[in-house]
Each structure stands twice: as structure tokens, then as C-alpha cells.
Amino acid sequence: MLFHQNEENCIIISSKMNIEEFLDIVIEENLFKAKFFSSKEKLRFNLENLYRGIDLREKRILDIGGGYGLHSFYAGCKGANEVICLEPALEGSDSLVIEKFHTLQSRLGLDQVKLQTKTFQEFDNGGKQFDLVLSHYSINHFDQEACITLRNNKESQKIYAKISTKLNSILKPGGLIIVCDCSSRNFFAWLGLKNPFAPTITWYLHHPPEIWINLLKNAGFSNPIIEWTTFGEFKKFGRFLLGYKSISYFLNSHFCFRMNKA
Numbered sequence: 001m002l003f004h005q006n007e008e009n010c011i012i013i014s015s016k017m018n019i020e021e022f023l024d025i026v027i028e029e030n031l032f033k034a035k036f037f038s039s040k041e042k043l044r045f046n047l048e049n050l051y052r053g054i055d056l057r058e059k060r061i062l063d064i065g066g067g068y069g070l071h072s073f074y075a076g077c078k079g080a081n082e083v084i085c086l087e088p089a090l091e092g093s094d095s096l097v098i099e100k101f102h103t104l105q106s107r108l109g110l111d112q113v114k115l116q117t118k119t120f121q122e123f124d125n126g127g128k129q130f131d132l133v134l135s136h137y138s139i140n141h142f143d144q145e146a147c148i149t150l151r152n153n154k155e156s157q158k159i160y161a162k163i164s165t166k167l168n169s170i171l172k173p174g175g176l177i178i179v180c181d182c183s184s185r186n187f188f189a190w191l192g193l194k195n196p197f198a199p200t201i202t203w204y205l206h207h208p209p210e211i212w213i214n215l216l217k218n219a220g221f222s223n224p225i226i227e228w229t230t231f232g233e234f235k236k237f238g239r240f241l242l243g244y245k246s247i248s249y250f251l252n253s254h255f256c257f258r259m260n261k262a
Helices: 019-028 039-050 070-077 094-108 144-148 154-169 187-191 209-218 232-242
Strands: 002-005 011-014 060-064 082-086 113-116 130-136 171-182 221-228 254-261
Touching: 019 039, 019 070, 019 094, 039 070, 060 070, 070 082, 070 094, 070 113, 094 113, 144 154, 154 171, 154 209, 154 221, 171 209, 209 221, 209 254
Parallel strands: 060 082, 060 130, 082 113, 130 171
Antiparallel strands: 002 011, 171 254, 221 254
16 A cells, blocks of 8 residues: 555555556456567556656646556556546447456556546546646547648647647646657558558548647647657667657657646
8 A cells, every 4th residue: 555645734545556466467357468579568668668767656647548547557556646547438349448447446456546537628627737647649539620630720720729728737837748649641641551550540630749749839838859659569679779750650650759837
């Protein structure tokens, strides 16, 4: 168990789990698979790489479009005080995502990780501010229609400008936002072919990181740091060998960037 104090100086008891147990449970529940090599080691690398250099202890985190809570529960395991996973409750297969979250919640016992079935626009932070906001392959789904026409439609730009302003307002001064997605600038997308490395990507719903960075800069974020992510199976070797914009263009064009609230 992990003991910490909230802003009102009240003692709170929250759960903390060994990372090895966490990884084993995720694999046992069939929630993560690798195409090559070890699923567990790829999962470990992906999570460690995403939060690389960030001390999650006693932090308040918002995971937008967090799905079944993989990144949320990992943050809880690493000592975060409070993690809110936003995942809209939808019909059909998406409802299974909610079921998976509750399965993990039951097995992991991380009570400080909470699920809210709301969109980011519906989310009310109740005056709380977060240390970290994560948008892991979700920023293009905040408003899909606006996202499609974002580059040349002023109304769409206003919608995402409002979203960016809200992102800024819920972060503490100096707080961090992490955005991961894939760029529409891709060799296979340019040819109009299915990408063998990312066959399910709908390219018209994505934008280069510079589009998102400029929106966030206008909303008061600064210091963008971009990393072009690669296949987790190859871990650090892959990051150093393949983690370049020019190479990613011929692979899956996945990126992550970080920015701070000014």
C-alpha cells in the first residue's frame, strides 16, 4: 500500500503493485501482444519509453482516450496519487474496452485509477489541475469531423483551439502534455497503398506533429520535443537505429511529443 497526503492534508491510502505483476496480468488477460519476440519485454519497453525521464510518484494524471487503462494503471503502479482515464462509453465493441478496464481494476486493485466514460469536451475537472496529461493516439478523435478539415477550415481550427485552451487550463504551471499519434506524411499514404507496418491507419484522420504543436503553442504551451517512435520489439536498438523522421516516413510515421505549460 502507498500512503500519501492530498491538498487538504488528509491521509489517503492507495494501492501500489509490483511492475512485474502488472506486466504479467496484462499479458494473462490477453490485452497486449507482440508480433516478434517477447510480448512482456515489448510492453515493458513501450511503457518505460513513453514515460521516460518522468517521475510519476505523487502525480495527478489525466489519460485521454485511455482505452482499457494500460497507461493509467502503469502510472498507478509507479506511484501516481490519482489517475483519471477518460474513455467515452460507446455501443458495440467499444463497450468491451470498459469491461476490460474493470477486469484490470479488479485484478490490480489500484484504487487511485478511476474511469470516466466521457469525452474530453464533457470532462469537468472540478477545479483540479493535473501534473501530466496524456493523449496516446487519441488527439485526432477529440472531434473527428473537425480533425479531417483542420488544415484549411477555420471553424475546425477554432474547435481545436478551444480544446487546446482547455488542455492548458487543466494543467498545473509547468505541467506536461504528451501527445502520441501518427503523421499523415507517409510513403505508403502518398502512394495510396495500405501500409504493411500499420494496415489499419485511416490517413486522412491524422496530421503531422507540427500541426498539433502549433495549436498547443497558441494555447500557451512551449518547449516541444518530438520523438519518432519505432517497433518496441527492437527496444533501445530500434530507437537509436530507426527513430528518425526520414526513416519513419517509410515505416509507420508514429511520433510522440512533449510540451510544457508555459
